[in-house]
Amino acid sequence: MENTVAAYAAQSxxxxxxxxxxxxxxxxxxxxELEILFxxxxxxxxxxxxxxxxxxxxxxxxxxxxxxxxxxVGSEVSKFKVGDNVGVGCIVDSxxxxxxxxxxxxxxxxxxxxxxxxxxxxxxxxxxxxxKKIVVDQNYVVSIPDGLPLDAAAPLLCAGITTYSxxxxxxxxxxxxxxxxxxxxxxxxxxxxAKAMGAHVTVLSHSAGKRTxxxxxxxxxxxxxxxxxxxxxxxGQFELILNTVSAAHDLHxxxxxxxxxxxxxLLGIPEPSPLAAFPLVMQRRSLSGSxxxxxxxxxEMLDFCGEHGITAEIExxxxxxxxxxxxxxMKSDVRYRFVIDMATL
Numbered sequence: 001m002e003n004t005v006a007a008y009a010a011q012s013x014x015x016x017x018x019x020x021x022x023x024x025x026x027x028x029x030x031x032x033e034l035e036i037l038f039x040x041x042x043x044x045x046x047x048x049x050x051x052x053x054x055x056x057x058x059x060x061x062x063x064x065x066x067x068x069x070x071x072x073v074g075s076e077v078s079k080f081k082v083g084d085n086v087g088v089g090c091i092v093d094s095x096x097x098x099x100x101x102x103x104x105x106x107x108x109x110x111x112x113x114x115x116x117x118x119x120x121x122x123x124x125x126x127x128x129x130x131x132k133k134i135v136v137d138q139n140y141v142v143s144i145p146d147g148l149p150l151d152a153a154a155p156l157l158c159a160g161i162t163t164y165s166x167x168x169x170x171x172x173x174x175x176x177x178x179x180x181x182x183x184x185x186x187x188x189x190x191x192x193x194a195k196a197m198g199a200h201v202t203v204l205s206h207s208a209g210k211r212t213x214x215x216x217x218x219x220x221x222x223x224x225x226x227x228x229x230x231x232x233x234x235x236g237q238f239e240l241i242l243n244t245v246s247a248a249h250d251l252h253x254x255x256x257x258x259x260x261x262x263x264x265x266l267l268g269i270p271e272p273s274p275l276a277a278f279p280l281v282m283q284r285r286s287l288s289g290s291x292x293x294x295x296x297x298x299x300e301m302l303d304f305c306g307e308h309g310i311t312a313e314i315e316x317x318x319x320x321x322x323x324x325x326x327x328x329x330m331k332s333d334v335r336y337r338f339v340i341d342m343a344t345l
Contacts, residue, residue: 002023002024002025002026003023003024003025003026003133004021004022004023005021005022005023005024005131005132005133006019006020006021006131006132006345007019007020007021007022007061007127007130007131007132007345008020008061008130008131008319008322008345009022009058009059009060009061009127009130010049010050010058010059010060010062011058011059012051012058013049013050013051013052013056013058014050016323017049017062017130017322017323017326020059020061022061022127022131024127024131024133024134024135025135026135027072027073027074027135028074029074029075029076029077030074030076030077030137030138030139031073031074031077031135031136031137031138032070032072032073032074032077032079032080032086032135032136032137032138032141033070033071033072033073033133033134033135034066034068034069034070034071034086034088034133034134034135034136034141035068035069035070035071035132035133036066036067036068036129036131036132036133036134036342037067037068037069037150037151037341037342037343038066038067038068038150038151038153038154038316038339038340038341038342039063039065039066039067039128039129039130039154039339039340039342040063040065040154040155040157040158040159040312040314040337040338040339040340041063041065041317041322041325041326041329041337041338041339041340042064042065042155042158042159042185043185043246043329044062044064044158045062045063045064045128045326046326046329046330048060048062048116048117049062049326055117056117057117057125060116060117060127061116061127061128061129061130061131062116062117062128062129062130063115063116063128063129063130063131063340064088064089064090064114064115064116064128064129064157064158065089065129065154065155065156065157065158065159065339066087066088066089066115066128066129066134066154066157067085067086067087067144067150067151067153067154067157068085068086068087068134068150068342069083069084069085069086070082070083070084070086071133073138074138077138078138079138079139079141080138080141080143084143085143085144085146085150086141086142086143086144087141087142087143087144087153087154087156087157087302088115088129088134088136088140088141088142088157089115089142089157089158089161089292089298090107090114090115090157090158090292091106091107091112091113091114091115091140091292091295092113092114092115092126092136092137092140093112093113093120093121093137093140094106094109094111094112094113094140095109095110095111095112098110098111103294104294104295104296104297105294106140106294106295107291107292107293107294108291113126114126115128115129116128116129129342130319130322130340130345131342131345132342132345139295140295142157142295142298142299142302143299143302144302145302145303145305145306145307146306147306147309148302148305148306148309148311149311151314151316151339151341152311152312152313152314152339153302153305153311153312154312154314154339155185155189155311155312155314155337155339156189156301156302156305156310156311156312157298158292159185159186159189159312159337160189160193160301160302160305160310160312161292161293161297161298161301162186162189162267162290162291162292162293163186163187163189163190163193163194163242163244163267164189164193164293164297164301164304165290165291165292165293165297165301166240166242166265166267166288166290167190167193167194167197167199167240167242168297168300169290170240170263170265170288172194172197172198172199172240173197173198173199174197174198174199175198175199175200176194176197176198176199176200176239176240177199177200177202177237177238177239177240177259178190178194178199178200178201178202178238178239178240178241178242179201179202179203179204179223179237179238179240179241179242179257180194180201180202180203180204180219180241180242180244181204181205181241181242181243181244181245181254182204182205182243182244182245182268183203183205183207183210183213183214183217183336184244184332184336185312185334185336185337186242186244186267186268187203187242187244187336188213188217188312188313188335188336188337189312189336190242190244190267191203191214191217191218191219192217192218192310193301193304193305193310194242195217195218195219195220196304196308196310200220200221201218201219201220201221202219202220202221202222202223202237202238203219203221203222203223204223204225204241204254204257205222205223205224205225206224206225206226207224207226208224208226210222211224213335217313225253225254228253231253231254231256231257234257235256235257236256236257236258236259236260237257237258237259238257238258238259238262239258239259239261239262239263240262240263240264240265241254241257241258241262241263241264241265242265242267243264243265243266243267243268244267244268245268246268246269247268251264251287252279255279255285255287256279258279258285260285261285261286262285262286263285263286263287263288264285264286264287264288265288265289265290266287266288266289266290267290312336312337312339313335313336313337314336314337314338314339315334315335315337315338315339316338316339316340316341317338317339317340317341318340318341318344319340319341319342319344319345320344322340325338
């Protein structure tokens with residue numbers, strides 16, 4: 001059995017998103033049905049909707065920063081009840097048997113199912129959060145802590161966990177010198193979370209005008225990287241650099257800002273750019289990658305944000321404004337995350 005649900009979808013890589021009807025399964029014994037209240041807008045949504053990564057399936061309903069209220073539960077659901085405030089992030093299933101799944105790192109499962117544009121185990125393709133409802137296995141649903149506004153909590157399901165996971169994994173603690181490259185949807189969350197962990201946080205941005213915003217978000221320092229001299233004056237300064245930049249850029253100078261044994265973690269997915277081996281080899285530096293976090297870690301992140309009162313800086317938009325929002329995101333005209341009010345669908 002299935003239910004018809006209102007949504008917004010892209011019909012092709014060149015078509016604007018428009019109203020569309022999808023079907024959702026009736027909740028099975030382990031399923032949770034969410035009435036979606038808010039859905040954050042991630043740059044990944046644009047990449048997929050416009051076919052920029054070459055693996056898009058249409059029609060496509062994007063959205064993987066989903067917050068809502070439980071509207072129905074299956075007979076064997078024990079973790080949630082009707083009326084709970086919950087969220088769904090970037091994954092809605094995994095193989096559950098590989099080493100990654102066993103270790104609570106479902107995000108690295110080779111057989112994982114993403115929230116949209118991903119093959120489902122029983123056929124078809126997943127549809128995301130630009131819709132009125134979604135049905136997800138309880139093991140891939142997380143609780144939203146009391147006290148966090150639901151609209152501003154939505155981006156935590158991607159932007160929040162994407163920055164929290166490497167900060168935790170690479171041992172950020174009180175006094176760690178962390179730099180955040182880029183002050184966008186990911187970067188502003190990186191600043192807030194690293195600061196809450198006790199780190200000394202510096203924002204690296206090509207836009208000198210972002211200094212005021214960086215300091216207001218809690219950064220301890222700001223370096224305008226449009227001045228090439230800063231790569232000399234700040235050489236060897238940081239233990240960890242969170243690189244959130246998706247545009248093409250040369251990593252060479254930024255790697256030189258790392259201390260011995262320092263690490264740069266790529267969070268954005270830039271166009272291919274050459275890697276400079278010299279600053280890596282000479283100081284035993286590391287260039288790493290990081291995806292999102294597993295369900296356990298995502299819940300840990302949400303609880304951390306609840307404890308510290310951390311949410312995203314957002315601009316709430318109606319569903320009908322999504323195409324304009326995409327264009328504004330391409331121009332970096334958002335501080336710092338769009339969130340769709342699904343009541344407008």
